[in-house]
Amino acid sequence: MAVPSPTSEAAPGVLMTADDVARVVDRVAHQLIERAAAASPGAADGALRDLVLIGIPTRGAPLARRLAARIEAFTGTAVDVGTVDITLYRDDLRLRGVRALEDTWLPAAGLDGRLVVLVDDVLFSGRSVRAALDALRDLGRPRAVQLAVLVDRGHRELPIRADYVGKNVPTSRTQQVKVRLSEVDGVDEVVVSEGVAA
Amino acid sequence: MKRHLLEAADLDRADATLMLDTAAQIESALAGREVKKLPTLRGRTVVNLFYEDSTRTRISFELAAKRLSADVINFSAKGSSVSKGESLKDTALTLEAMGSDAIVVRHPASGAPHRLAHWVRGSVVNAGDGTHEHPTQALLDAYTIRQRLGRLDGVRVVLTGDVLHSRVARSNVWLLHTLGAEVTVVAPPTLLPVGVGSWPVSVSYDLDAVLPNADVIMMLRVQAERMNASFFPSAREYSRRYGLDARRMALLPDDAIVMHPGPMNRGMEIAAEVADSVRSTIVEQVGNGVSVRMAVLYLLLGGAPE
Numbered sequence: 001m002a003v004p005s006p007t008s009e010a011a012p013g014v015l016m017t018a019d020d021v022a023r024v025v026d027r028v029a030h031q032l033i034e035r036a037a038a039a040s041p042g043a044a045d046g047a048l049r050d051l052v053l054i055g056i057p058t059r060g061a062p063l064a065r066r067l068a069a070r071i072e073a074f075t076g077t078a079v080d081v082g083t084v085d086i087t088l089y090r091d092d093l094r095l096r097g098v099r100a101l102e103d104t105w106l107p108a109a110g111l112d113g114r115l116v117v118l119v120d121d122v123l124f125s126g127r128s129v130r131a132a133l134d135a136l137r138d139l140g141r142p143r144a145v146q147l148a149v150l151v152d153r154g155h156r157e158l159p160i161r162a163d164y165v166g167k168n169v170p171t172s173r174t175q176q177v178k179v180r181l182s183e184v185d186g187v188d189e190v191v192v193s194e195g196v197a198a
Numbered sequence: 199m200k201r202h203l204l205e206a207a208d209l210d211r212a213d214a215t216l217m218l219d220t221a222a223q224i225e226s227a228l229a230g231r232e233v234k235k236l237p238t239l240r241g242r243t244v245v246n247l248f249y250e251d252s253t254r255t256r257i258s259f260e261l262a263a264k265r266l267s268a269d270v271i272n273f274s275a276k277g278s279s280v281s282k283g284e285s286l287k288d289t290a291l292t293l294e295a296m297g298s299d300a301i302v303v304r305h306p307a308s309g310a311p312h313r314l315a316h317w318v319r320g321s322v323v324n325a326g327d328g329t330h331e332h333p334t335q336a337l338l339d340a341y342t343i344r345q346r347l348g349r350l351d352g353v354r355v356v357l358t359g360d361v362l363h364s365r366v367a368r369s370n371v372w373l374l375h376t377l378g379a380e381v382t383v384v385a386p387p388t389l390l391p392v393g394v395g396s397w398p399v400s401v402s403y404d405l406d407a408v409l410p411n412a413d414v415i416m417m418l419r420v421q422a423e424r425m426n427a428s429f430f431p432s433a434r435e436y437s438r439r440y441g442l443d444a445r446r447m448a449l450l451p452d453d454a455i456v457m458h459p460g461p462m463n464r465g466m467e468i469a470a471e472v473a474d475s476v477r478s479t480i481v482e483q484v485g486n487g488v489s490v491r492m493a494v495l496y497l498l499l500g501g502a503p504e
Contacts, residue, residue: 085227088238088266088496098501100216101223106230138233 015169015177018188021150024166025063028148029070031164032117039115048077052116052142055083056132057102059121062183063150067119080107080114084139089131111140117163121179123149126160151190153177202315202322203494206333206373214376218341220493221486228265228489239268242499245298247289248325249275249305254460254484255325255335259302262491268499271298286310287317294318300499303327308365321498329363335459336369338490340377342483343414346455351378356408357399358384358440359418359467362391362429366459367418371397382408386440388429405440409449416457417442417468433466443469447477455479 016024036047048071055064061083068079085102093099118132129147136145148164153171169192171177176195182188200213209217228234244263246256256272263270273293275281280289290301300321303311308328315322326332344350355374361367361383374381375398382400383390394401402408409415420436430436442456450456456468456478464470473480 085223088224088227088236088500093238093500094502096502098497101220101227101496103223104227110230134237138235139231 013191013193014189015151015192016167016190018182020167021181021188021190024150025066026070028164028166029067029074032067032148033071033075036115045075045077047115048075048079050114050143052080052082052107052111052114053148054106054111054116054118054132054136055081056118056120056128057083057085059179059181059184060119061103062181063121064119065183067148080109082106084132084135086128086131086135089134091127091131106139111136111142113141113143115144115146116142117146117148119148121150121181122177123147123152123160123162123165124155124177126156126158129160130158150179151177201498202311202324203333203498204311204315204322204324205331206336206369206376207331209333209373209376211376211378214337214340214373217337217490217493217497218344220497221337221341221489222345224492224496225486225489235265235267237267238496239263239266239499242268242299243271243297244268244300244302244495244499245271245273245293246325247273247293247301247303249280249286249303249310250326252304252325254487255304255332258484258487259323259325259334259491261488262495265488266492266495268299268495286314290314290318294320300495323494323498326365328365329368330365331369331372332365332459333369333373334487334491334494335366336373337494338483338487339366339370339416339457339459340373340379341486341490342457342479343379343455345482345486346479347413347453350374353379353413354382354411355379355414355416356382356384356405356412357416357418358405358442360389360420360429361385361394361418362389363421364418370416371399375399382412384408384440386430386436405442405446406449409446410451412450413454414457415442415450415454416459417462419459419461420463420467437466441467441469442472444471447472447475450477457483460484 040047053064053068055061064081068081071079082105085104087099087101146163149162150166151169152162152165153169155173174195176193179190180187246259248256260270298320302323302325303314304325305327308330310327311322311324324333357367371381382402384402384405458468458480462468
């Protein structure tokens, strides 16, 4: 199985280097700004204030903070950020041992009537996103919910798609795609490895 | 994580910390929400098997299980076949045959939850057994201390009152010791158990002397229903020597907190003005009890069955 070739001269299996990750985060931040501007012409600032970036732990949370920081750097407007732990909403809890929970915190202004963009590292089966949508339903009533991911590796098991994709990566189901972020792992990179056939 | 929660004494530091952290995460996940419900234990059945009276523990477990979407059956010995002579074992097997995944048990006999754990396949949670242990109370007390003071390591806790009959005291002594707190028990000599010398605590008979060095004072209820002998001359004398009134509260350091597991005998071990003061965490303890019990139920039932 050929590993998709990396964009620069990187070690085998490395799909994205730290530079690639930074570039992709910048691009998605710009896309979020453009969409906000298109939604309410002449008042992009207000549309950005309407936006809430909700990271899905573990690595969606620092990604959401990075996106917010880049949007603020590009436009000068601060964007609300939060995280929602989806563990208690998962549909596979009974398939393995008990999982530790992660933090949940929401911006003080809440989610009601706002545009929520869920942020995650890898979009695969879509089940995490489904759990996040269930959690959001208990947390408030956003005006709309969108999805931003760093890597879309395919193999969806539910009718879910991302609105913003950092990089599309064709993979086989048995491969493993691992996003590493400096906040959690000490390094920024995306690697793909041959997994054991399930 | 173990399958049962039978006593605080067999929780190690990692397990206990995981329970407190999970409770904090559940509390933050539910904070400020209109829908205070999680789908986590949908389709699981939790039985509250109560052979002794209880207000807050039973309601707290019921609420915790319901907030995790489990089905809850409340069983109290009064009005059941127990009054026809059905044994604990037969009652438990009957409940399990009906599909219970966890049994939360309170029983007047110390050790009843341990026996139960050998008979059933599901999880058993001790909600208070005789004068032995009440582990979820200790967990919620530790959680409350950590929330108020920001730490447990090195916190100086004074436990005062009827230590002899108190399962809350036993559970707290073991759990707080495991989590690094320094515990002092203060009681009349007649209300200390014979084996207190083997506990990881220091013992004092003079409440006024220990109060200036306490971060937490935990009052225990005088358990009139378990008193079959005269342990002290009169309620008035007990109250004067071991009760917490406004004068004694003034001896505490400024940031110290006052705790009581409830139910309180106002005017006996704790004065009304102390119970209602800003230092008192008594109402917080009840609220935290729900989060802690949700964490316990999640950790015992949330994963794959072994």
